[in-house]
Amino acid sequence: MSFEKLGLIKPLLRAVEELGYENPTTIQTRAIPLVLAKSDIFATAQTGTGKTAAFALPILQKLRNAESSEDRAIKAVILSPTRELSIQIYEDIKNYSKHMHVQCEILVGGKDLENQQRALKKGTDIIIATPGRFLEHVEKGLNISGVEMFVLDEADRMLDMGFAKDIRKVHPMLPKRHQTLLFAATYSDKVRKLSKLVLTKPAFIETSKKNSTVDAINQVAYMVDTDKKAALLAYLIGSRNFPQVLVFTRTKVSADALILELQKDGLKCGILHGDKTIANRMKTLTQFKAGEIRVLIATDIASRGLDIEELPYVINYELPSVPEDYVHRVGRTGRAGRHGEAISLLDIYEKFDIRDIERVIGMKIPQEVVEGFEPDPTIRRKDQDELKLKNEHKKPEVKFQRKNPKRHSSNARPKQESKTPTKSFIKPVTKKKRKTTKRDAK
Numbered sequence: 001m002s003f004e005k006l007g008l009i010k011p012l013l014r015a016v017e018e019l020g021y022e023n024p025t026t027i028q029t030r031a032i033p034l035v036l037a038k039s040d041i042f043a044t045a046q047t048g049t050g051k052t053a054a055f056a057l058p059i060l061q062k063l064r065n066a067e068s069s070e071d072r073a074i075k076a077v078i079l080s081p082t083r084e085l086s087i088q089i090y091e092d093i094k095n096y097s098k099h100m101h102v103q104c105e106i107l108v109g110g111k112d113l114e115n116q117q118r119a120l121k122k123g124t125d126i127i128i129a130t131p132g133r134f135l136e137h138v139e140k141g142l143n144i145s146g147v148e149m150f151v152l153d154e155a156d157r158m159l160d161m162g163f164a165k166d167i168r169k170v171h172p173m174l175p176k177r178h179q180t181l182l183f184a185a186t187y188s189d190k191v192r193k194l195s196k197l198v199l200t201k202p203a204f205i206e207t208s209k210k211n212s213t214v215d216a217i218n219q220v221a222y223m224v225d226t227d228k229k230a231a232l233l234a235y236l237i238g239s240r241n242f243p244q245v246l247v248f249t250r251t252k253v254s255a256d257a258l259i260l261e262l263q264k265d266g267l268k269c270g271i272l273h274g275d276k277t278i279a280n281r282m283k284t285l286t287q288f289k290a291g292e293i294r295v296l297i298a299t300d301i302a303s304r305g306l307d308i309e310e311l312p313y314v315i316n317y318e319l320p321s322v323p324e325d326y327v328h329r330v331g332r333t334g335r336a337g338r339h340g341e342a343i344s345l346l347d348i349y350e351k352f353d354i355r356d357i358e359r360v361i362g363m364k365i366p367q368e369v370v371e372g373f374e375p376d377p378t379i380r381r382k383d384q385d386e387l388k389l390k391n392e393h394k395k396p397e398v399k400f401q402r403k404n405p406k407r408h409s410s411n412a413r414p415k416q417e418s419k420t421p422t423k424s425f426i427k428p429v430t431k432k433k434r435k436t437t438k439r440d441a442k
């Protein structure tokens with residue numbers, strides 16, 4: 001899915017492109033068409049899922065007619081629990097609307113009310129506010145009779161912070177016919193009660209349940225060259241004093257190679273993969289649970305259903321080939337609300353694969369570099385190098401036919417563990433096959 005396909009107008013498409021957004025996140029894909037179709041929305045989505053753009057982009061699109069109007073009336077009100085979140089929303093909206101002429105004001109506590117009133121006199125299309133300060137303005141005569149869109153962002157947090165009363169007071173002052181979008185990270189009774197009051201036939205969007213990575217898990221990705229991954233892993237375990245860690249590899253071959261590397265560093269390791277007998281796997285698991293093994297290396301299939309309590313660290317030595325497996329892997333830590341940390345070691349090939357994972361989990365994973373393990377900037381993706389060479393030298397095109405199309409994807413990259421070279425399943429097509437003669441055979 002692309003932003004174009006969601007039906008967004010050009011000024012918004014330009015803005016998201018300039019921000020580097022390539023594709024909409026799950027919440028954006030689901031919410032944008034519904035908001036454009038004037039539906040009320042009840043969405044459970046956490047910060048980091050791209051929820052701000054999910055409501056801000058369609059709101060801006062619906063305001064495009066306001067661009068030409070001289071006497072601006074407030075058309076959209078966005079309430080958020082804190083000053084900080086309001087400022088963040090304000091800045092996001094400024095970025096999204098930079099190719100449009102939309103006015104936006106921010107009304108938060110701790111700032112001079114009269115100054116805010118003066119700014120409002122110039123006219124604004126959108127108001128972003130904390131509930132208490134917004135109510136103060138309304139009670140002092142702010143005209144909200146033209147409001148068409150009302151957003152309650154992080155509604156659960158607003159209720160926890162005691163803003164229920166303010167919201168309940170504001171709501172009846174809004175025009176009868178308006179669209180309401182409610183976003184909450186959790187689906188509590190309080191939120192449900194509020195939703196009954198403010199929403200009319202809402203569409204439900206749940207993005208944080210199935211594929212979400214638990215809140216308590218701190219996720220980070222370290223950029224590193226392929227051949228330095230094992231050293232970085234050993235360094236992280238040692239320098240950060242990880243008592244126990246579960247490490248995922250993509251294949252049995254790389255699990256076997258990794259255990260040899262880590263053992264050289266004196267780390268007590270165990271391995272769980274499909275080639276090990278069940279008895280062997282059970283023994284390894286028991287040793288790990290008893291603390292006799294510090295590093296447990298596992299492939300995705302072998303790790304399914306693993307229930308190890310209080311596992312604070314999960315490391316993705318290689319990203320999984322199926323993005324959804326990331327959720328299963330990372331779900332091994334941060335259980336029952338405990339703190340957990342999920343670290344992914346990303347080489348230049350995986351830098352691109354992680355985007356698929358981010359799409360599935362609906363959030364960005366911060367990418368960092370560990371001092372002393374900075375990736376070599378001269379190393380580039382092989383397929384990009386090939387493309388560059390091809391363009392430079394204009395080599396005659398050779399048509400390739402895949403022997404086994406299932407093993408090939410558009411995002412294909414050389415499998416590090418595969419012993420057979422990539423060429424083995426790609427075969428050039430020659431138009432006429434030369435017949436073998438007896439003489440040739442000789």
Ligand code: AMP
Pocket residue numbers: 020021022023024025028046047048049050051052053364
């Ligand atoms: P939010 O959940 O709205 O706080 O957004 C979290 C972060 O994701 C912000 O830094 C946004 O700028 C960024 N973001 C939002 N949508 C996208 C997208 N489609 N692609 C990449 N980044 C995004």
